[in-house]
Amino acid sequence: AKNAQQRFSAKFGAARGKKDAALMFEAAQWALDHGMIAQCVQAVEETLRLDPSHAEARRLKDVHDQISRPVTDYAQSEQLLRQFCAKPGMKIETSDHYILMHDLPPPKRGETRTSPKDRLQLLERVYAAFMFTFMARGVDLEIPQQKLPIVFFANYKDYMQFSIRQDASLAMASGYWSPINNIGVFYDFETDEVVEAFKKEDKAIRDLFEQAKRQSLGGRSELKHLADTFATLTKLYRIANLQGTTEP
Numbered sequence: 001a002k003n004a005q006q007r008f009s010a011k012f013g014a015a016r017g018k019k020d021a022a023l024m025f026e027a028a029q030w031a032l033d034h035g036m037i038a039q040c041v042q043a044v045e046e047t048l049r050l051d052p053s054h055a056e057a058r059r060l061k062d063v064h065d066q067i068s069r070p071v072t073d074y075a076q077s078e079q080l081l082r083q084f085c086a087k088p089g090m091k092i093e094t095s096d097h098y099i100l101m102h103d104l105p106p107p108k109r110g111e112t113r114t115s116p117k118d119r120l121q122l123l124e125r126v127y128a129a130f131m132f133t134f135m136a137r138g139v140d141l142e143i144p145q146q147k148l149p150i151v152f153f154a155n156y157k158d159y160m161q162f163s164i165r166q167d168a169s170l171a172m173a174s175g176y177w178s179p180i181n182n183i184g185v186f187y188d189f190e191t192d193e194v195v196e197a198f199k200k201e202d203k204a205i206r207d208l209f210e211q212a213k214r215q216s217l218g219g220r221s222e223l224k225h226l227a228d229t230f231a232t233l234t235k236l237y238r239i240a241n242l243q244g245t246t247e248p
Contacts, residue, residue: 008039012046021051028057032136037129040136060136067131067143070096074147081149084181085162090151095120097127099147104154104188114188119152150184159187 015024028043047057081101093116153159163170175186
């Protein structure tokens with residue numbers, strides 16, 4: 001079966017081959033219905049190239065241009081973040097629509113840890129998808145005039161200590177939004193106690209596997225299977241936590 005990208009490419013290619021603006025806009029609507037915002041915008045722009053007077057495509061292009069304008073003034077957002085979280089050593093990074101306060105250490109050589117810029121890019125994709133999906137369907141949303149503030153802790157324990165001081169009920173939260181301050185608070189799932197436990201067990205089993213392999217001992221396939229199981233459980237746990245922090 002074709003995946004969503006392949007199906008969109010087929011619709012897009014067919015419409016462009018026929019130079020049919022109506023067919024191209026159908027591809028744009030299909031992409032929007034399937035949450036493919038970048039592809040929707042691509043098809044909208046191609047629709048306007050084929051038919052500059054296409055009213056609905058022009059409306060969607062205007063909506064996208066409107067929500068894509070960067071917010072340049074973030075002094076007030078930074079002040080709010082500094083008042084909300086006074087932890088020493090917190091740094092500030094910004095994107096078009098977000099301001100991120102974090103204490104992530106500089107990446108070490110060869111480390112694959114997600115950088116602040118990567119996290120900001122993810123936030124921007126969520127922002128664009130949310131705003132465009134609703135506004136393209138005629139639902140008026142207030143476009144933020146200030147950068148949206150986020151606090152991100154590099155360590156789960158720091159996140160937990162800070163959050164419990166806000167509200168004891170947050171002890172079970174994987175991340176949250178403070179409606180009083182309009183600030184999102186998250187942490188690096190790699191430092192979660194469950195992930196740490198999974199990684200510890202995974203390393204112990206892989207060490208046993210390497211030892212068994214060096215000494216040509218039996219049971220190597222079972223050890224490899226068990227290690228892969230722990231890796232899969234860790235991955236599923238990360239996904240579950242990420243979904244839990246992005247649901248409305």
